[in-house]
Amino acid sequence: xxxxxxxxxxxxxxxxxxxxxxxxxxxxxxxxxxxxxxxxxxxxxxxxxxxxxxxxxxxxxxxxxxxxxxxxxxxxxxxxxxxxxxxxxxxxxxxxxxxxxxxxxxxxxxxxxxxxxxxxxxxxxxxxxxxxxxxxxxxxxxxxxxxxxxxxxxxxxxxxxxxxxxxxxxxxxxxxxxxxxxxxxxxxxxxxxxxxxxxxxxxxxxxxxxxxxxxxxxxxxxxxxxxxxxxxxxxxxxxxxxxxxxxxxxxxxxxxxxxxxxxxxxxxxxxxxxxxxxxxxxxxxxxxxxxxxxxxxxxxxxxxxxxxxxxxxxxxxxxxxxxxxxxxxxxxxxxxxxxxxxxxxxxxxxxxxxxxxxxxxxxxxxxxxxxxxxxxxxxxxxxxxxxxxxxxxxxxxxxxxxxxxxxxxxxxxxxxxxxxxxxxxxxxxx
Amino acid sequence: xxxxxxxxxxxxxxxxxxxxxxxxxxxxxxxxxxxxxxxxxxxxxxxxxxxxxxxxxxxxxxxxxxxxxxxxxxxxxxxxxxxxxxxxxxxxxxxxxxxxxxxxxxxxxxxxxxxxxxxxxxxxxxxxxxxxxxxxxxxxxxxxxxxxxxxxxxxxxxxxxxxxxxxxxxxxxxxxxxxxxxxxxxxxxxxxxxxxxxxxxxxxxxxxxxxxxxxxxxxxxxxxxxxxxxxxxxxxxxxxxxxxxxxxxxxxxxxxxxxxxxxxxx
Numbered sequence: 001x002x003x004x005x006x007x008x009x010x011x012x013x014x015x016x017x018x019x020x021x022x023x024x025x026x027x028x029x030x031x032x033x034x035x036x037x038x039x040x041x042x043x044x045x046x047x048x049x050x051x052x053x054x055x056x057x058x059x060x061x062x063x064x065x066x067x068x069x070x071x072x073x074x075x076x077x078x079x080x081x082x083x084x085x086x087x088x089x090x091x092x093x094x095x096x097x098x099x100x101x102x103x104x105x106x107x108x109x110x111x112x113x114x115x116x117x118x119x120x121x122x123x124x125x126x127x128x129x130x131x132x133x134x135x136x137x138x139x140x141x142x143x144x145x146x147x148x149x150x151x152x153x154x155x156x157x158x159x160x161x162x163x164x165x166x167x168x169x170x171x172x173x174x175x176x177x178x179x180x181x182x183x184x185x186x187x188x189x190x191x192x193x194x195x196x197x198x199x200x201x202x203x204x205x206x207x208x209x210x211x212x213x214x215x216x217x218x219x220x221x222x223x224x225x226x227x228x229x230x231x232x233x234x235x236x237x238x239x240x241x242x243x244x245x246x247x248x249x250x251x252x253x254x255x256x257x258x259x260x261x262x263x264x265x266x267x268x269x270x271x272x273x274x275x276x277x278x279x280x281x282x283x284x285x286x287x288x289x290x291x292x293x294x295x296x297x298x299x300x301x302x303x304x305x306x307x308x309x310x311x312x313x314x315x316x317x318x319x320x321x322x323x324x325x326x327x328x329x330x331x332x333x334x335x336x337x338x339x340x341x342x343x344x345x346x347x348x349x350x351x352x353x354x355x356x357x358x359x360x361x362x363x364x365x366x367x368x369x370x371x372x373x374x375x376x377x378x379x380x381x382x383x384x385x386x387x388x389x390x391x392x393x394x395x396x397x398x399x400x401x402x403x404x405x406x407x408x409x410x411x412x413x414x415x416x417x418x419x420x421x422x423x424x425x426x427x428x429x430x
Numbered sequence: 431x432x433x434x435x436x437x438x439x440x441x442x443x444x445x446x447x448x449x450x451x452x453x454x455x456x457x458x459x460x461x462x463x464x465x466x467x468x469x470x471x472x473x474x475x476x477x478x479x480x481x482x483x484x485x486x487x488x489x490x491x492x493x494x495x496x497x498x499x500x501x502x503x504x505x506x507x508x509x510x511x512x513x514x515x516x517x518x519x520x521x522x523x524x525x526x527x528x529x530x531x532x533x534x535x536x537x538x539x540x541x542x543x544x545x546x547x548x549x550x551x552x553x554x555x556x557x558x559x560x561x562x563x564x565x566x567x568x569x570x571x572x573x574x575x576x577x578x579x580x581x582x583x584x585x586x587x588x589x590x591x592x593x594x595x596x597x598x599x600x601x602x603x604x605x606x607x608x609x610x611x612x613x614x615x616x617x618x619x620x621x622x623x624x625x626x627x628x629x630x631x632x633x634x635x636x637x638x639x640x641x642x643x644x645x646x647x648x649x650x651x652x653x654x655x656x657x658x659x660x661x662x663x664x665x666x667x668x669x670x671x672x673x674x675x676x677x678x679x680x681x682x683x684x685x686x687x688x689x690x691x692x693x694x695x696x
Binding site for chain 2: 047079084110125126127128156157166168229231234236272274278279312313314317318320322364365390392393396429
């Protein structure tokens with residue numbers, strides 16, 4: 001992480017160092033101008049936010065406060081003849097972890113060197129795929145911790161330190177994202193949320209922080225993600241491939257008591273377009289867990305097939321509903337069952353449904369929304385109600401909650417039932 | 431946006447250089463066709479910077495600022511729009527793209543790009559009579575209402591205007607009973623639209639406040655909508671208007687949605 005940040009900063013500085021040159025050429029004839037005036041124009045924006053949240057039930061492995069932070073985001077942007085530079089970072093003080101921190105969200109240079117090519121180099125947020133809060137072929141890092149403690153949705157996406165090459169052709173377009181050093185999810189590790197610890201087969205939290213053995217060798221423990229896509233009469237089709245690692249811990253190094261990120265390849269496809277009065281999407285992915293091709297290693301996740309079907313429709317004035325059905329199918333399930341030594345077994349199939357309801361009121365200044373995950377096979381659920389009101393063009397207020405249900409403590413949402421929380425935030429954007 | 435439509439609203443007094451001969455009587459279909467082209471299809475493409483001020487009944491003001499790019503696929507038919515938001519701060523850098531379809535049975539294709547998430551979202555909206563960016567202008571005011579949706583009747587021809595009554599063919603799909611539009615006889619710019627609700631009461635007025643001739647095209651550069659029920663109004667002003675700027679078709683694709691064209695930045 002540290003080294004990646006350094007690289008991003010270096011890139012940024014390199015970019016800024018080059019930046020004045022085109023300006024210099026442009027103003028070279030103007031001898032009266034002092035060099036200090038030749039800097040490119042920089043747009044400065046951002047926000048200041050106060051966010052507070054509390055748990056609605058006691059959790060012996062966590063504090064009562066779920067979130068308590070002040071955050072300042074500064075977004076600097078400049079565009080020159082040869083490209084764009086962006087630096088965006090958050091400074092925040094947090095009372096739950098009792099520390100201040102800097103989160104560099106973006107630090108990149110964007111270039112359009114040829115008619116058929118775009119380049120984005122540096123720290124950046126990356127997203128593709130068709131799911132709504134369900135990701136199959138989007139293997140860019142997520143911040144699940146932020147997602148469950150009530151930070152803004154923006155923070156679900158963690159930044160990547162990567163190079164994105166986009167090629168555009170008549171026949172199709174190709175995105176290539178190369179990440180020289182593996183960027184894992186900001187996964188649940190016990191610091192902020194209690195979770196199911198499979199090594200101890202019990203719920204745990206700040207008493208058992210997950211230690212990981214992250215693959216971190218530059219240019220060896222790297223990731224590559226590809227998307228080949230084409231818009232056919234506004235039906236968006238895409239093929240995907242990924243070579244890297246499980247993004248959240250998906251294996252155990254038992255002797256070292258370390259969670260691991262085993263090797264992973266993913267191959268998938270998606271389609272999105274108009275259907276009837278709404279928008280339909282379908283996406284599939286084959287998760288090839290190459291460290292356990294036979295499925296017999298009970299310490300490494302098995303290979304999986306993942307399927308998603310979604311439909312979004314406007315059901316009233318400024319009122320939309322989105323439905324999704326998602327299926328995870330464990331491959332080599334019988335080998336998994338045979339070799340499982342302890343703990344509750346996962347199901348062969350995990351079914352998950354989602355509903356999103358969004359209603360806008362008061363000239364679209366008030367947004368009421370509810371996103372719900374419900375798994376009939378895991379018998380667990382996660383509700384995300386949210387009220388967002390724009391008091392004026394700069395100030396907005398938000399109230400929301402993260403609520404979990406589960407019949408079992410080891411299922412994906414069931415493990416978080418002690419983490420129910422309610423939060424509120426006030427944000428001034430500039 | 432309706433902005434573009436209104437953009438082309440005609441100017442009335444003073445600028446009538448060539449009044450039509452009094453004996454020339456145009457039929458209503460010709461008038462609405464011409465007005466539609468003037469309001470929404472000037473040139474092959476165009477660009478404008480748009481500033482909106484929304485004032486609610488308590489006098490609270492909110493502002494919107496965006497750049498809109500438009501390209502006609504076919505005059506009087508399909509179009510492509512690209513909108514890049516500059517203000518307010520919480521939507522800054524968002525881009526919005528529309529592939530507008532003139533066919534009644536086909537919804538427009540709409541996308542929204544949210545830069546903080548790098549997310550290309552497809553918008554499932556079939557109701558065209560919802561507010562555009564929280565203003566008193568409706569999506570349909572901005573993108574244009576298909577002439578096929580209504581029957582048109584020439585109510586009167588005054589010195590300045592053709593006054594046309596438009597009655598929806600499917601009244602259950604809209605909130606109004608009918609609307610009238612006063613079209614400038616010289617420029618064919620729609621100068622005033624008045625919407626009547628199901629009780630036949632006037633509740634909504636769109637006016638072209640200022641019209642200029644830009645590159646030979648009559649253009650509404652200032653318009654205003656008033657919602658008499660909500661007692662709110664939205665003023666819209668266009669600057670940096672340019673026509674026939676040879677916008678490439680490629681601009682209206684995911685590539686530029688994720689990273690807007692230079693034309694949209696200023």
